[in-house]
Amino acid sequence: MAFNCKQCGTCCMYMGDYIEIDREVRPFEFECSSVSTGTPFYATVDEDKRELFLDLTWIQEHPSACRFLRPSREKIVCTIHMTSAAQCKFYRCVVFRVYSKKRMLLGTVTGTLALHTGDKELQSAWEKVDRIIPWDTPDVEDRIAAYLVEQGYIPE
Ligand code: SF4
Ligand code: SF4
Known part of the structure; x- marks a missing residue:
């Protein structure tokens, strides 16, 4: 059955300690680690989400959330969707x-x-x-x- 993510953001709200930014390499590009698997990954903020990413208002009010999460209208979205960690890509909250x-x-x-x-x-x-x-x-x-x-x- 095809899984359809509703982009509610719930699964990323407590991922702040698990998706770690190790270093900003250049604007919008980061060396990161997935703490639970010990896997490094290179994240680039999606071009169409850079404005969202730069707005820190919401993320500062949600210290437990993954640093790449941002609200976008009625959704809460991953701003590195194209380059997120492998387990993020395969995660399905509900089959x-x-x-x-x-x-x-x-x-x-x-x-x-x-x-x-x-x-x-x-x-x-x-x-x-x-x-x-x-x-x-x-x-x-x-x-x-x-x-x-x-x-x-x-x-x-
Ligand atoms: S995987 Fe599930 S909990 Fe996570 S954003 Fe998508 S619908 Fe929400
Ligand atoms: S990298 Fe994206 S999908 Fe993974 S926890 Fe962070 S916001 Fe969620």
């Missing part, structure tokens, strides 16, 4: 949402394939996923979705 037949939202499945739900029946159905679908199968997400459909849920 799909799980609805009842009456289209009530019951839970979400994260990019690490963890279910978040307060619904006991869905939780119980999910516990069987572990036993019937191998996690290392390449089409695991599609198979989980198909299983949920069989159980009467709508994964989207």
Whole structure:
């Protein structure tokens, strides 16, 4: 299932200690480190986000946020989208949402394939996923979705 990032910024709000700027090489270009993986990366502020990046008002009010995060109208965006760290590119907060037949939202499945739900029946159905679908199968997400459909849920 294709993941569609809504650019809400939530996942980057506490990344200030994890995405470190080591050195400004020249205007809008930085040597950085991804602290959790110990991986260096070279960041260039996207050309269309340079004005946003230079406005420090919001970021100074949010000291825990990643230094490259900025508000842009109703969104909160990464200003180094083109050159962000590998784990930022692959991060998916939600693979799909799980609805009842009456289209009530019951839970979400994260990019690490963890279910978040307060619904006991869905939780119980999910516990069987572990036993019937191998996690290392390449089409695991599609198979989980198909299983949920069989159980009467709508994964989207
Ligand atoms: S990955 Fe998810 S939490 Fe992060 S900005 Fe996109 S929609 Fe928001
Ligand atoms: S580099 Fe971009 S995507 Fe990664 S944590 Fe910072 S703002 Fe978020």
